[in-house]
Amino acid sequence: MTAPNGRPEEPARHDTVAAVVRQWQTVHPGLDTGPMEIIGRVNRCAALLQQAEDAPLRRAGLSRPEFDLLGALRRTGHELTPGELARETFSSGAAVTKRLKQLTMRGLVERRGDTRDRRVAHVRLTEAGRDLVDGILPEQLAYETAVLSVLTPEARDELAGRLGELLGRLEGSLGVLRS
């Protein structure tokens, strides 16, 4: 229950997912709970990290999905259509429409219609939007670095590598497994 909070060298023995797995084992002995140790932890980590992450963003009045959208525009460096933004931020078109409405009202993005194809719109950051992203991003990353400093650099690298491996393969094979 106490946070050791010194150097992070000793192995952490307690995590809630391990406790959950232990409970399942006593109720259904022999059940293959292997997947839980990854999937359960990924979900839980995502929830905890997001909660922690949100702090610097909230100060700027942005939600993470909103920041993702602005970030996509900033990092690609050019205009994107709503459809491209949806793909880039892994959200539905309808969600992007709503977010764009808000961000436009706040003066962070602008839109113009395509001259050739009048169905499509092109969205770009305003100067205020770009300044906001550029201002928040380092703060955000510094905060995340602090949160992740509970791991040693080696552990971080290993974790990042393995996650990249999983993610790359999932993204590659998802269409196949989805059926």
Place this chain on the structure above:
Amino acid sequence: MTAPNGRPEEPARHDTVAAVVRQWQTVHPGLDTGPMEIIGRVNRCAALLQQAEDAPLRRAGLSRPEFDLLGALRRTGHELTPGELARETFSSGAAVTKRLKQLTMRGLVERRGDTRDRRVAHVRLTEAGRDLVDGILPEQLAYETAVLSVLTPEARDELAGRLGELLGRLEGSLGVLRS
């Protein structure tokens, strides 16, 4: 763009997060994008896994939060109060109230009032609820195993270990960092 989809031995080089990081590097060279490689991937993995995960659950007409709630009752083996369920499933009390209403209507859980303290309720699985959980769980785990089979057993173990380490430390230190 193509899924190699043979043996998963060769390192996966492509994942969307790596591409995003590369974009940021060209726009803001020298930015410490290290945290993204973990946090971005954790978030994206969680989203993809959840989407994949949902398939067997949906067939039973359950969302993951609902299944988590039923699972908490099943694995602890005894009644839980709404508050305990909220803590156990990491959701708000209000969300638990709503879910309980639905699950009670479907006949999967029952509630009784505490005799001593009339504020608290005790929730337990009905026989139908228990059967449902016991029926779905192996299916669910088999599905998850299939999804995770894109990694070698060694990679899975290493990933599970590192995630456990991160999760354990986050859970330990979160109260401190939250301020």
Place this chain on the structure above:
DNA sequence: AGCAGGTGTTTTACTAGTAAACGATCGACT
């Protein structure tokens, strides 16, 4: 006994997301 403050749960008002239908427009084919 009776009240103050705390706790467990629910309710209320609201937000953000989704899926599916819709309207507009494009490209291709007859």
Place this chain on the structure above:
DNA sequence: AGTCGATCGTTTACTAGTAAAACACCTGCT
């Protein structure tokens, strides 16, 4: 030229979540 089907974006109807207030009840203090 005109129509068919596909595509882009938005709208609509709805769902599930949250934060904060409300409610009901308990415990401890005087």
